[in-house]
Structures are given as structure tokens and as C-alpha cells.
Amino acid sequence: MTFTRRTVLTAISAAAAAQAQRNRPPNWKPKLGVLMQYSDSNLEFVKAEGFTSAQLRLNPDQLDDAAIAAIKDKISKSGIYISSLAVDGNHIDPDPARRDRQNTYTLKCLDLCGKLGIPNIGGQSGTIPNMALQKQVDEIVKVYNEKYFASCEKNKVRILWEPYAGGPNIATGPLGWEALFKAFHDSPHVGLQFDPSHLVWQFMDPVAAAREFADKICDVHLKDTEILWYLVKRGGIQPVNGQRWWRFRLPGSGSMDWKGFFSVLSEAGYTGAMNIEGEDEFYYPAYNGADFTEQYKRGFRVAHEFLKTLVPPVTA
DSSP: OOOOHHHHHHHHHHHHHHHHHHHSOOOOOOEEEEEEEOOHHHHHHHHHTTOOEEEEEOOGGGOOHHHHHHHHHHHHHHTOEEEEEEOOSOTTOSSHHHHHHHHHHHHHHHHHHHHHTOOEEEEOOOOOTTSOHHHHHHHHHHHIIIIIHHHHHHHTOEEEEOOOTTSSOSOSSHHHHHHHHHHTTTOTTEEEEEOHHHHHHTTOOHHHHHHHTGGGEEEEEEOEEEEOHHHHHHHOSSOTTOOOOEEEEOTTSSSOOHHHHHHHHHHHTOOSEEEEOOOOGGGOOOEETTEEOHHHHHHHHHHHHHHHTTSOOOOO
């Protein structure tokens, strides 16, 4: 067989194309939605706007079995994927009575997730102020193992941590995450509800953090943070007059590198939910009773239009 320059180049090109095909990240098909207090009207809005997922706020103490069954039926008919239930609070509160109330409430939420088929709860890790980090980690591991994990197993639910630095939380970024995941020995019952806005607020790198902990991300909040540099440059991040030098914004209205963040999720093959968390005060008030206000809906629409330029549509 005679090899010509053309046949050699053709063979090299074919091999390179095959290698590129093997190295190409998987098709990225995340779900896109909103965080919402449940109501029939809000669910209808989410569906009508072309969203495919949601995180819910629901109080199990206000629901009986009939109400839960009705909500489950409506969600099923809507086709909206419910990725998580918002459950805030301090799981290791140093006050015994408050801790017990939180533990009891969280167990009710885990049972509610089991009944509705929701795979995650999202919130804070818990904290004991002024206690050494490792001792807090040890207490969190103890409480979760003793109080929650049997219910997690029964209801097929994970506990996710959001990196919110303003609440009862040590899972505020990579330092806390590393300590917690190491102590939990990579338990399948815990993971991250990744909200990049909280890392921007803390002057951390959300893209690098997402890359480092990509395998722990089970749910995502889409929210931005705007740093008001004109205030920072005059007062610093601990201003003597207490002025607020940052504010949450809709995706695209702050300092977040969305292209870099979505590239990390795409390369990791993340196919879970990404829910817009509407905490942009330019679109408040948020609710009229349990239903979205028209101004709040407008915020979701503005965010959706921005995200459509970066997130591929989910097709059947």
C-alpha cells in the first residue's frame, strides 16, 4: 500500500477528530427554575414561563395528608421537577430547647420530602458561636448521625448546605466544606446547594470553588451579588457607619462570572436543577399572600431572558 502525504494527513485528522469526540464534555442539560413559596398560582406561573424546576418553601406543620396529596398531584401534572425543600435553622443550637425544636422540625421536613418525592433539603449546617471549628464539625456529625440520617435513608433525601454567611452556618465556603465532608467520610446523605452569590459576597472565587467541589453539588441557586465599590473604597468592608456595601441582584446584574461557572457545571456533566432565588430588592415586594406579585414575576422573567443566553433549553 502506498502512503501519500494526503492519506497521512487524512488519517491524522480523523484520529484527532475521534480524540476530540472522546474528550468532549457531555451534552449539558440542566433544569432551570425558581425558588418559591408553594401556591397553585406560583406553580402555574413557573410552568407557563417555560421553567422546568423549582425549590419549594412549605411548612409541614401547616399541612395534613390530604393537602400533601393534593400538592403532589398538582406538581406531578405540571411536570415541574422539585429539586429541594428550603429548611433553615440551627441544627446544633447551644440552647437545648431550641435545638430540639429545630431537630423535630427538620425531621418533619424530611418526612414531607419523602411523601412528595423531593430528593433534597437545603439550608445551613448549624453552628455554635465562639466554639472551635473542629468541635462544631464534630457536633454537627453527631447530631446528623443521631437525629437525621435514618430518616434520610428512609425518605431518600439528602441534606444540602448553602454557603450563606449570615446564618447559623459553618458551610460558608471551601474551608468549612472540606472539614465537613472529611468528617462525614463522604456520606451520601450530605452535599452542597451551591449559591455563588454568597461566595462573591465573601470575596471568594465561586468558579474555583465549584470546580473543586463539583462532585458535591446537588442543587444550585442562581443569584448574583453586586459589590458597591464606591462605598467599599471609602468605608472598607467593616465601615464605621455600618453602611451596606453589597446587595443581592438577579443573575447578570452583579459581579458573578456566569460563563465561567456554567462552564464548570457543563464540564462536570451537572444535570440537576438551577433555581433563580429572587432577592433583588429592585423587584420587591415578592409576595401578595402566598402568590408572587407582578413585580416579582417580572424579576424572574428578566433573569430568565439573561440565562437563556447561557443555558441550553431542555428538550423532551
